[in-house]
Amino acid sequence: MPFPKLRIGRNDPCPCGSGLKYKKCCLGKPPDQIVDVRELYFQRYRIRLKKPEEIEGIRTAGRLAIETLDRVEALIRPGLATEEIDRFVAELTASHGGVCAPLNYEGFPKSVCVSINEVICHGIPSSRRLQEGDIVNVDVTPILNGFYADASKTFFVGQPGPQATTIVRVARRCLSLGVQQVRPGATTGDIGWAIQSYAEQQGCSVVRDFVGHGVGLDFHEPPQIPHYGRKGQGLTLVAGMVFTIEPMINLGTYELKVLDDGWTAVTMDGSLSAQFEQTVLVTPSGYEILTPFD
Ligand code: MF3
Ligand code: CO
Ligand code: CO
Secondary structure, rough: OOOOOOOOOOEEEEOOOOOOOOHHHOOOOOOOOOOOOOHHHHHHHHOOOOOOHHHHHHHHHHHHHHHHHHHHHHHHHOOOOOHHHHHHHHHHHHHHEEEEEOOOOOHHOOEEEEEEEEEOOOOOOOOEEOOOOOEEEEEOOOOEOOEEEOEEEEEEOOOHHHHEEEHHHHHHHHHHHHHHOOOOOHHHHHHHHHHHHHHHOOOOEOOOOEEEEEEOOOOOOOEEEOOOOOOOOOOOOOOOOOEEEEEEEEOOOOEEEEOOOOOEEEEOOOOOEEEEEEEEEEEEEEEEEEEOOO
8 A cells, every 4th residue: 555644635636646536546446456657657658757866866957958058048149150059068068977968869960959940950060150130949958867858948149030039939938838737637638739729829830740758767758748739638647757848839831841961850831940848847736847947
């Protein structure tokens, strides 16, 4: 019996983490039928629910991710080459005893993804220089003591035009609306629905071909977190899950193509695309952002 001493109300969330009410779940079940959610989620979905010491490790990696993004933001200006961002991130991460997960990940050649304007994600740092009016997403994933945290932000280079202002505002709000859905008992579809309905109401579109993902003990773990969907559909969230929400929002079509380098994903119509990403923990009462910004 995992929780004999607690006094739990019949209508309280079941302490097994199922997200159901106690009376609809473990109340009155013989001990051998009480659901071990950790076991269930691993057997069924290969999802590893995180233990407190693992969460602390991811939180520490998350602080480094955010410090990195803050310090990159201070460097952003017209004329900066994207490979200078790469070198800065690689050196800062190493100076904290960390490793950049992107480097050599499935052949990715650099330490960070830098995606300008119509580039949706996975931009490869190069000698290309930022220009006045660009928008640029910087996506960092430090590994610290074996724990991964994944976060990204889109920055303005100089003064943004109206389209840049719109797409960045909508993408930022999409992330926030998605995160606000997170609690035990909610579903991945609730997250996608919140993001998609706001984005489309603002006249923007949601990229389908890339999704959020479990993270923490590895770079990409189950489950997948689509940024579109229907309320109530998909996987039920339980406490201890750690995953990213990272909506990629386009001004035009959501369709994309990948360039000949095998990585750079661009909008099919050349319209602007923006993204924000955070690593989120499902807590018994809701969520905690492990890469806190804003
Ligand atoms: N950081 C990206 C994500 O949010 C993944 C980049 S994979 C890489 O999932 F190989 F391009 F680095
Ligand atoms: Co990610
Ligand atoms: Co990322």
